[in-house]
Structures are given as C-alpha cells and as structure tokens.
Amino acid sequence: MLTAVLSIGAAGLLVYAALHDLAARTVPNWLPLTLLALGFCARLADHTLFTGLAVAGGAFFVLFIVWLLGAMGGGDVKLWAATALLIPPLLQPELAFFLRVVVFGGILALFYLSLGFVVHKPQGLKTGGLLRRLLRAEAWRISRRASLPYACAIAGSAIVTLLPLSFQR
Template sequence: MNTPAVALAAVFVLFALTGAGYDIMTRRIPNWLNAAFLVAGLVLVTALSGWEVGLSGLGHFVGALIVAMIIFALKMWGGGDAKFYAASAAWFPVTEALGLFVSIAISGLIVAIAWLIIFKVSGRKVAKGEKVMPYGVAIAMGGILTMLSNPTLGLF
C-alpha cells in the first residue's frame, strides 16, 4: 500500500464528507470549503504525483467547472454543487473525467432513490421552491468511489 496515496485519499474523503454534511444540514456547500478542497487537491496531487498530473488535474477542474455551470444553468443542481464537483475533479487527472462523472451520476441515482424513499416513508411534502435532494452527497459518494478505486492506492 502506498502511504502517501492513502493519505491523499484520506484528505479527499474528509473534504468530500464535510461537503456532503454541509449539504445535508444546510442545503449549501460553502465557498470557503470548495476553495480549500480545490487548493488542497491541486497542491497535494502535484506534490505526490508531479507537475504533469497536477496540471492535468487543473485541466480537469476547468473542464468540470464548465460542465457543472451548464448543469447549474439548466437548474439541475445548485451553484455550490457545481463548485463542489469541479473542486473534486481537481484531484483526478483529466483522463479520469468520464469515470468520475459516471460515478457521480450513478451515486446521484442511488441518492435520489434513497431520498424518495425517505420522503415516502416520512410522508413529508416538498415545499414550493425547496431544494429536495442534497446532490453534494452524490458528488461526495462518486468522488470517494473514484478515489478509492484508484489502482495507485492498492485498496481494491
């Protein structure tokens, strides 16, 4: 097991769970958290893997931010979710963009089903204008799955 890579994964998981927790509790992911997540990812990935991988992570961040802002403009998720997704993308080289996106999409489906079950069981109704599902949870889940399935970590 590669100790620096495991430490990198642990820091990623900590940021991801913090963002998911904020989204569940407040339906917001703070800008300071997204900024710290982005900077930590770029710095740690570059330190661990070299400037080429760090630069690829920066490119992934830019591409993810563009995609995320389109999704935000379509009102499919909030601005905090868009920034959270882009910040998480910075931790991965651009070659993992599709894998991260698919992992987050599948996680989104799982979270949506769980959220519907929770609402059905509790009998709670959605208030007009209320954000129903904390998509930051799906972004965190998908990112964690992508991080932990990284062969460099040797966990799976």
C-alpha cells in the same frame, strides 16, 4: 505517500461537505477552495497539473451551464469541479468518477422520491433534541420535494474513486 495523505484529508472534507449539505442544503465556500488546494498539490506532486486543471476547468464549464439551467446548486457545481482536480487525470478514473456521481445521484433521487410516499409533513411541536429537529426538517423537505443533498453523491463517488487509487503502488 503524499498523494495518500492528501486523499485522506480530502475524504474527511468530502464527508463534512456531505453532512453539511444534508443538514443545511449548502456547501460552505471554503470547502471547494480547500479541496482545490489539495487537488493542486496532488497534481503538482504527480506532474499532471496542467491536465488536471484542464479536466477540472472543463467540468466547471459544463456544470456551470447545468447551474444556469437551474438543475443543480452552485455549491454542488463548485464541489464537483474542485473534486475533479483531486482525481488523477487519466481517462478511466475520471470517467469512473463522473459516472459514479451520476449513478449515486440517481440512487439518491430515487431514495428521496420513495421516501416521499412514506414520510409525511411533520405535525406537532417543534421541540426536541438536535437529532429530532434534523429529522423533522428532513421530513419537511421530503414532503415539499425540496432540493437533494447532491454533495452526498459527489463525496461518495470521490471517496470510492480516490481512496483505492491513492494506495496503489
């Protein structure tokens, strides 16, 4: 029961992280820290804390190297590693989570690449409501081939992996 409650809370935070990354291309530092705390509690509850910390630490190490190479943002690295602690440290769920992040990220990249052919740099006045301004900013990012909101892939993968595991008996 505790794991299910923690998973639902984590899912809400992951949705927020994805939306924040979509709007601002950043992940606030408090989000991975909060997810790390939830993961710590979940792993403590199911007695897999040491293994979970080893998996999350290994993920952070590998992703940190990817960040050093400039292929991923720092917020995405922290979010992915913290989310890895939320997933039970069993081979199948962890591998499924990591594979889903890569696949969802690839789909996201293809989506943004295809949008580059139809969305053009916005012209005209910079007025309008919040949604209109967000769409203009996104159109500008697409036209300039700016960074991807990779937290969307991480969050989607974690939710698809985590929630079914949380409600199994």
